[in-house]
Amino acid sequence: MDTEFIIKYIPLYVKAAGLTIGLGIVGIFFSLLIGLSVSLIQYFKIPVLKRIAGIYIELSRNTPLLVQLFFLYFGLPKAGIRFSSQACAIIGLSFLGGSYMAEAFRSGLNAIDKVQEESALSIGLKHGQVMRYVILPQALSLSVPGLCANMIFLIKETSVFSVLALADLMYVAKDLIGLYYKTDEALLMLVIAYLVLLLPISVAASFLERRLRYAGFGN
Amino acid sequence: MQDLGIRVLFMGNNFIRLLKGLGVALKISLTAVILSVVLGILLGMVMTLKNPVTKCITKIYLESMRIMPQLVLLFLVYFGLTKSFGINLSGEISAVIVFTLWGTAEMGDLVRGALISIPGHQYESGAAIGLTKLQIYRYIIIPQTLQRLTPLAINLTTRMIKTTSLIVLIGVVEVLKVAQQIIEANRYTVPDSALWIYGTIFFLYFIVCWPISTMAGWLEKKWKN
Numbered sequence: 137m138d139t140e141f142i143i144k145y146i147p148l149y150v151k152a153a154g155l156t157i158g159l160g161i162v163g164i165f166f167s168l169l170i171g172l173s174v175s176l177i178q179y180f181k182i183p184v185l186k187r188i189a190g191i192y193i194e195l196s197r198n199t200p201l202l203v204q205l206f207f208l209y210f211g212l213p214k215a216g217i218r219f220s221s222q223a224c225a226i227i228g229l230s231f232l233g234g235s236y237m238a239e240a241f242r243s244g245l246n247a248i249d250k251v252q253e254e255s256a257l258s259i260g261l262k263h264g265q266v267m268r269y270v271i272l273p274q275a276l277s278l279s280v281p282g283l284c285a286n287m288i289f290l291i292k293e294t295s296v297f298s299v300l301a302l303a304d305l306m307y308v309a310k311d312l313i314g315l316y317y318k319t320d321e322a323l324l325m326l327v328i329a330y331l332v333l334l335l336p337i338s339v340a341a342s343f344l345e346r347r348l349r350y351a352g353f354g355n
Numbered sequence: 356m357q358d359l360g361i362r363v364l365f366m367g368n369n370f371i372r373l374l375k376g377l378g379v380a381l382k383i384s385l386t387a388v389i390l391s392v393v394l395g396i397l398l399g400m401v402m403t404l405k406n407p408v409t410k411c412i413t414k415i416y417l418e419s420m421r422i423m424p425q426l427v428l429l430f431l432v433y434f435g436l437t438k439s440f441g442i443n444l445s446g447e448i449s450a451v452i453v454f455t456l457w458g459t460a461e462m463g464d465l466v467r468g469a470l471i472s473i474p475g476h477q478y479e480s481g482a483a484i485g486l487t488k489l490q491i492y493r494y495i496i497i498p499q500t501l502q503r504l505t506p507l508a509i510n511l512t513t514r515m516i517k518t519t520s521l522i523v524l525i526g527v528v529e530v531l532k533v534a535q536q537i538i539e540a541n542r543y544t545v546p547d548s549a550l551w552i553y554g555t556i557f558f559l560y561f562i563v564c565w566p567i568s569t570m571a572g573w574l575e576k577k578w579k580n
Contacts, residue, residue: 198513198564199557200520206531207553210538214360214547288422295424296521306426319438323431327423334422 141321145312149329152308157333159222159302160291163229167290168283170230171237178238179245189238196235202296204228209300221300229290236286244279245271277348284341288334295330305329360547364555369537373552376530377559383450383527384519388512390451391458398459399466413463420460425518428453433525446527454515461511469503470496502578509571513564520560530556 174189196204209224219227248271256266298307305326312322364370402413420428433449436442444452473496481491523531534552541548 194565195561198517198568199560200517202520202523203531203553203557203560206534207550207557211550211553214550292424295426296524299524306424306430309430313434319434323435326427326430330423330427338418338422 137324138318138321141316141318142325145308145321145325148308148312149305149325152303152305153329153333155302156291156294156297156304159225159229159297159304160294162226163233163294164287164290166226166230167233167237167286170234171239171241174234174238175241175245178242193235193238196231197239201228201232201293202299204231205296205300221297221302224300225294225297225302229293232293233286233290236289237283240279240282240286241275243282244275244277247278248274280348281341281345284337284344288337288341291334291337292330360545360549361551363537363541363545363548364551366541372533372537373530373555373559376528376533377556377563379447379527380519380522380529381516381563383447383522383529384454384512384516386451387454387458387519388515390455391462391511391515392508394455394459395462396466398463399470402463402467403470417460417464420457425453425457426521426524428457429521429525446522446525449525450519450522450527454519457518458511458515461514462508465504465507465511466500469500469507472503473499506571506575506578509567509574513568513571516564516567517560530559 174193177185177189205224205228208219208228209221212219252270252274253266256270257263261269294304295306297304298310301307303311309322309326313319316322364373398413401409402417404410429449432453433444433446436444436449477495477499478491481495486494520529520531523529534556538549538552
């Protein structure tokens with residue numbers, strides 16, 4: 137182990153981790169937006185949109201992110217549609233994450249008994265209020281474990297962004313291996329970097345999950 | 356786009372080559388799936404033991420496999436093992452090792468979940484009507500566990516097939532690599548071939564994974580009650 141080498145290249149990894157986290161957060165944000173809209177479209181069974189949402193979920197869940205990115209980054213420019221590496225990364229991650237988030241939201245929404253909606257209506261709440269005060273608070277808290285798992289999954293998936301020539305953690309590690317042949321050091325720092333990024337999220341997720349179990353009402 | 360780039364697919368044996376590339380990826384993922392199912396069932400049974408030592412070890416194994424991106428694991432095995440221990444593995448073998456290690460962890464957790472979801476009174480009622488231990492497992496526990504487990508295990512299979520696409524990054528010649536070769540070879544004659552080739556691969560993966568995940572959903576619904 138060459139500690140001098142490690143110390144010298146820590147800033148490179150910190151910068152790369154920043155990129156990974158930055159793209160991850162933006163991607164997760166859009167995934168949540170897409171996921172919530174898609175799950176609400178399916179929940180209210182909006183005629184045409186429901187079909188489109190269904191097709192989107194199947195397409196996005198059954199293809200690998202790497203193939204999606206190759207298509208976005210190398211394929212689409214040939215049809216005149218050109219995105220920057222960052223845009224491709226975010227579009228790809230949101231396209232993939234949207235369907236996973238939608239499934240998490242959907243399972244939360246489906247877990248709420250029909251009785252709840254009917255009782256809320258019978259005490260005179262309007263449809264908007266039923267959603268706002270009765271269904272969504274319970275559904276959201278029930279979908280939190282799924283959402284957290286998806287966030288970790290999506291941050292892990294960012295590891296393929298190096299194919300878009302983005303200098304993320306994988307890219308830096310590969311670069312150092314190629315340039316200096318310091319395989320052990322580069323890989324060790326890579327593992328530590330991902331641990332530092334993901335371990336706190338994973339711990340926070342399991343803590344949150346335990347706290348939210350109390351939110352389940354009546355069962 | 357008067358001159359459709361899709362014709363590159365039907366030039367020579369390009370399409371067959373793509374399918375063969377996909378075959379390489381599928382062979383690796385299916386090998387890993389089969390190994391993972393066998394090892395995962397064992398791991399899952401070990402995880403239900405009340406022994407604190409095995410509990411701790413399996414937990415650490417599961418969490419470390421889960422928290423590391425699969426690409427990092429591939430790098431560790433493919434580059435790390437060679438450099439540190441002089442073990443020279445081909446990309447295919449490294450991929451099978453990594454996906455088996457990861458799949459075993461995921462499968463083990465699914466098996467554990469299915470096993471502990473069987474309530475204790477099932478064992479007790481079985482014993483009360485005079486079944487032997489073996490009969491309890493054979494007729495009561497294993498059938499119920501399998502019903503809960505099968506859809507989840509099938510879903511894991513599609514996840515593993517999708518994740519196998521990463522092996523192109525450790526130099527295995529699979530469908531994406533073949534695609535790059537075809538695109539480079541036709542760079543001047545069919546400049547927009549990338550769109551069509553990558554689009555085709557997108558749908559090839561979809562055609563492989565979609566029936567599997569649909570079957571999982573169907574089984575899940577069928578066995579729910």
